[in-house]
Amino acid sequence: MKKEVAVLGVGMHPWGKWPEKRFIEFGLTAVRNALQDANLGWEDIQYVAAGETIYSGMPGLLAGCAFMEEMGMTGIPVMNSWNACASGAFAMDAARARILAGLCDVALCIGMDSAPKGFFPPPPSRDPKDMEILRFKMGATNPSYFAMYAMRRMQNYGTTEKDLAMVKVKNSRHGLHNPNARFRKEFTVEEVLGSPMVSSPLRLYELCATSDGAAAIILCSMEYARKVTTHPIQIAAISTVSPRYPDDTINLPRISTDCTLNRLPELNFQRNVPRKAYEEAGIGPEDLDLAEVYDLTSAYELDWYEYINICKPGEAERLLRNEDTTVGGRIPVNPSGGLSCFGEAVPAQAIAQVCELVWQLRGVAGQRQVKGAQVGLTINMGLMGNASSVIVKR
Amino acid sequence: MEKQEGEKRVPIVEGWFTVKEGKAHLIGNQCQSCGDYFFPTVYACRNPGCMSKSLKEVLLGRIGKLWSFTVGYYLPPPPYRPKGTFAPYGLAVVELPREKIMVLGQVASDIDFGKLKIGMDMEMVLETLQEDPEGNEVIAWKWRPL
Numbered sequence: 001m002k003k004e005v006a007v008l009g010v011g012m013h014p015w016g017k018w019p020e021k022r023f024i025e026f027g028l029t030a031v032r033n034a035l036q037d038a039n040l041g042w043e044d045i046q047y048v049a050a051g052e053t054i055y056s057g058m059p060g061l062l063a064g065c066a067f068m069e070e071m072g073m074t075g076i077p078v079m080n081s082w083n084a085c086a087s088g089a090f091a092m093d094a095a096r097a098r099i100l101a102g103l104c105d106v107a108l109c110i111g112m113d114s115a116p117k118g119f120f121p122p123p124p125s126r127d128p129k130d131m132e133i134l135r136f137k138m139g140a141t142n143p144s145y146f147a148m149y150a151m152r153r154m155q156n157y158g159t160t161e162k163d164l165a166m167v168k169v170k171n172s173r174h175g176l177h178n179p180n181a182r183f184r185k186e187f188t189v190e191e192v193l194g195s196p197m198v199s200s201p202l203r204l205y206e207l208c209a210t211s212d213g214a215a216a217i218i219l220c221s222m223e224y225a226r227k228v229t230t231h232p233i234q235i236a237a238i239s240t241v242s243p244r245y246p247d248d249t250i251n252l253p254r255i256s257t258d259c260t261l262n263r264l265p266e267l268n269f270q271r272n273v274p275r276k277a278y279e280e281a282g283i284g285p286e287d288l289d290l291a292e293v294y295d296l297t298s299a300y301e302l303d304w305y306e307y308i309n310i311c312k313p314g315e316a317e318r319l320l321r322n323e324d325t326t327v328g329g330r331i332p333v334n335p336s337g338g339l340s341c342f343g344e345a346v347p348a349q350a351i352a353q354v355c356e357l358v359w360q361l362r363g364v365a366g367q368r369q370v371k372g373a374q375v376g377l378t379i380n381m382g383l384m385g386n387a388s389s390v391i392v393k394r
Numbered sequence: 395m396e397k398q399e400g401e402k403r404v405p406i407v408e409g410w411f412t413v414k415e416g417k418a419h420l421i422g423n424q425c426q427s428c429g430d431y432f433f434p435t436v437y438a439c440r441n442p443g444c445m446s447k448s449l450k451e452v453l454l455g456r457i458g459k460l461w462s463f464t465v466g467y468y469l470p471p472p473p474y475r476p477k478g479t480f481a482p483y484g485l486a487v488v489e490l491p492r493e494k495i496m497v498l499g500q501v502a503s504d505i506d507f508g509k510l511k512i513g514m515d516m517e518m519v520l521e522t523l524q525e526d527p528e529g530n531e532v533i534a535w536k537w538r539p540l
Contacts, residue, residue, distance in 0.1 A: 118468075118471065119468070119470055119471050120471075121471035121472065122473070128407070129407065129434065133473055134406065134407065135498070136470060136471065136472075136473055136474055137406060137473050137474060137475075137523060137524060137532070137534075138474075138485065138498070138499065138500050138523065138534065139466050139470045139474050139483050139485065139500065140485055140498060141466065141470045141471075144464050144466055144485050147464035148461075148462035148463065148464050148485070148487055149462070151462045151463060151464060151512065152461070152462045152512070155462075155512045196467065197465075197467050198466075198467060198468055199464045199465070199466050199467070199468075200464050200465045200467075200507075201464075202464075245440060245441055245442055246430075246441070248496070250461075250487050250496055250498060254498075255434075255497065255498040255499075256433050256434070256495055256496060256497045256498065257495055257496040258430075258440070258495065259430040259431045259432065259493060259494050259495045260494045260495075261429065261430065261431065261493065261494040262428060262429055262430055263441075
């Protein structure tokens, strides 16, 4: 069975910080842009899959429904999904399944957020053993976990503080040319190393901020796409995996790992998620022209080079230093500027990554364009190891 | 400061640790069928190939190797409630050699964080973690270099 669906249109609202605005306002702009891009009317959309936001009460939890109310209710089915940072990918997965099952031809996926400033706080809870609450009582914020992974990386591979700063420098040079990015400033290594330490060894400019913004994508069946375009851009894979027992990664929000006394993990989810995506698309890492990976921190971007298999474990720093992952290099990573320049608008980020790939594959990415881009991969990761990867090709 | 009447020391979660012969231990459980250990305790074995309901409560080893650590320099949001004014705090993940599980905890507050090194031996201690809204001292496990 053919598994491809086509991308008809993409749209975003620039990312930034507008505390006085509702998340829906960002969504309206993103969806209107996507409809215009697809040359469709609102009533052509047959299904909506929305990533939820957990910081705007009930309308946020029913983000798709709240959005429909504002955009104009058309009576179509609306699915709301919460999978933390992977929410947008799960929304695309649901829309794709609907299309492939023949239940609809044209579907909209949307993610929009209005995020609190600073560390993400835990949602209120009635669960006395809620690990999310417990870890915050201990001060184990999101950056704390990523800092401990970074410390391991430095120990294992000799990653230097300068390497971590260089990831930010690279991404800042990319994001400089992206009109939707929040931080459009070129950073130097000295500026990054001069920024305050948040969770050692990670500094403020090596961590991603919490942002407001939105991203939207319109997917359709290949039959529908061929009626309106000769060279449709295709979603070749959407991989969504969860960890497998025993998981020896100390995943947010866990405070312990599984026991590895009697059996070792076969494949951790970070390696499994791109592997499944490659398998589904029938390609390998050597076929990639670019990637948008989950650079929640500078160190984590380096880990992903290895997980997506564009280099061997311990070689990510060499790739970075050679400028292989800079636009113009062998395999540019985060040409959009990544989360480093966008910050996190949680339910939007997995969709925003696909928007970037679509612009790159169409060859309209301007000064951050990866020449001749034909195939790209994204990586996002929700809490509890709920990860996603999307492959887009033309 | 003297404790007001009614204010007391309370564990972060009831039943997660105990003191035996003057030494602090985490309380876990072990599957009687496949032998896997768990902390915190589980209702039934989480190994999908086992799923036995036969579990025995065990005291976990209190010494392990430092897998990684970090020092937090910014005040986390609630429910983090430092006792007194905020000071940088350490977090550590320690691997227990017998159980082969890793456990996250704060680093004991009297430690010079500059002395922490991946791979060093750490022992578990009980210490005040925070003051709850009722003024009780909340006690949790922490890790301390041996």
